[in-house]
Amino acid sequence: MTATKGLEGIVAATSSISSIHDGVLAYRGINIDELAERASYEETAYLLWYGKLPTKSQLLTLQQQLSEYAAVPQAVLEQMKLYPKDANTMAVLRTGVSALALYDENANDISRESNQLKAIKLQAQLPTLIAAYARIRDGKEPIAPLKDVSLAYNFLYMLSGEKPDEVAVRALDQALVLHADHELNASTFSARVTIATLSDIYSGITSAIGTLKGPLHGGANEAVMNMLSEIGTLDKAEGYIQNKLNNREKIMGFGHRVYKNGDPRAKHLQKMSRELSVLKGDSTLYDISVKVEELVTGQKGLKPNVDFYSASVYTLLGIPSDLFTPIFAISRLSGWTAHILEQLDDNRIIRPRADYVGPTNQRYIPIDMR
Numbered sequence: 001m002t003a004t005k006g007l008e009g010i011v012a013a014t015s016s017i018s019s020i021h022d023g024v025l026a027y028r029g030i031n032i033d034e035l036a037e038r039a040s041y042e043e044t045a046y047l048l049w050y051g052k053l054p055t056k057s058q059l060l061t062l063q064q065q066l067s068e069y070a071a072v073p074q075a076v077l078e079q080m081k082l083y084p085k086d087a088n089t090m091a092v093l094r095t096g097v098s099a100l101a102l103y104d105e106n107a108n109d110i111s112r113e114s115n116q117l118k119a120i121k122l123q124a125q126l127p128t129l130i131a132a133y134a135r136i137r138d139g140k141e142p143i144a145p146l147k148d149v150s151l152a153y154n155f156l157y158m159l160s161g162e163k164p165d166e167v168a169v170r171a172l173d174q175a176l177v178l179h180a181d182h183e184l185n186a187s188t189f190s191a192r193v194t195i196a197t198l199s200d201i202y203s204g205i206t207s208a209i210g211t212l213k214g215p216l217h218g219g220a221n222e223a224v225m226n227m228l229s230e231i232g233t234l235d236k237a238e239g240y241i242q243n244k245l246n247n248r249e250k251i252m253g254f255g256h257r258v259y260k261n262g263d264p265r266a267k268h269l270q271k272m273s274r275e276l277s278v279l280k281g282d283s284t285l286y287d288i289s290v291k292v293e294e295l296v297t298g299q300k301g302l303k304p305n306v307d308f309y310s311a312s313v314y315t316l317l318g319i320p321s322d323l324f325t326p327i328f329a330i331s332r333l334s335g336w337t338a339h340i341l342e343q344l345d346d347n348r349i350i351r352p353r354a355d356y357v358g359p360t361n362q363r364y365i366p367i368d369m370r
């Protein structure tokens, strides 16, 4: 038995949810470029869950369900008020989702019907949880979700209490479409591993949130923003990046396990970043990002991944950087839960082997002889 570090190149599941072939990402066979331009996040979530695009009435039903379930139990909000105000927002989300399970009497029902409904409920509740904590830690009261608005609209509204503008809603909606699923990425894999033991969906999602949190995965979008803030001005970009590369440090938002010739989602986020900069009349962040890309791609051949331009997009939307990875979770929730349903449809416990390389033929030494 020989191990492959990081399971690179290992095919660990069959799936019909999303595919990456020759650098093309597709959800249920539809190219992400087309979905990014034309689909709403709600349509995308439906597509991931049910395998086909919704009809008008199916979409309406989903939108009504998302509205109906968006409120979170008051007890969970009260607990959030007791969390430290400087808690890591992904830790808050992980704990919040875990708490939601305590108030769901069907939490441990793993039938397909119940899991599908819980997937919709979690999709509806995640934005509410995140927006509530963002306000609580700023000393404000959470804002109740609106009915009959899109998920992107509701999230922006619950953050500020103000009607978000159309451009911001469309930009966030498109970012959510782009992040919704990505084959067997680390967090999806951890959700599948958890659920394959026949554990409940909340456990699967808390595993996934914990996995997404790391800076080599979803946490990279916040790390990109920290880097752009440290750079500060365009003239400092070159020295900053050169110094990191000389020290063999990783540049966040670059590289990918699967894409070696570029991430097909990055161009959409770059375009969005450029357009939002123009609207804001300040292109500092965008210009620094482009310069960083030029340097990193030029010197290392590494291309930006989905996290790189999302950092400037979210900042230009006025969103604080510690909400970037939670926003990624809002979007990936549809992918995670689609994979959970798929795993349970044809389940087998996921249990690979390890190539043991430690000492052998050792004896027990009594404690007073060690």
Ligand SMILES: CC(=O)SCCNC(=O)CCNC(=O)[C@H](O)C(C)(C)COP(=O)(O)OP(=O)(O)OC[C@H]1O[C@@H](n2cnc3c(N)ncnc32)[C@H](O)[C@@H]1OP(=O)(O)O
Binding pocket: 006, 215, 216, 217, 218, 220, 249, 250, 251, 252, 253, 254, 255, 256, 257, 258, 300, 302, 305, 306, 307
């Ligand atoms: C949503 C997502 O999860 S997208 C990924 C988000 N993560 C990041 O942006 C973090 C930065 N990127 C990385 O750490 C990596 O590229 C990963 C984690 C995405 C992929 O990791 P792997 O597939 O294991 O790539 P691996 O680490 O083998 O990279 C190959 C080489 O490129 C280098 N490299 C990879 N990414 C970077 C980077 N961002 N900056 C500098 N060098 C890099 C590695 O150091 C390695 O060099 P070496 O061969 O001299 O040791």
Ligand SMILES: O=C([O-])CC(=O)C(=O)O
Binding pocket: 179, 181, 182, 184, 185, 186, 217, 257, 258, 305, 306
């Ligand atoms: O697939 C991966 O390894 C990382 C990921 O989640 C993505 O790129 O969306």
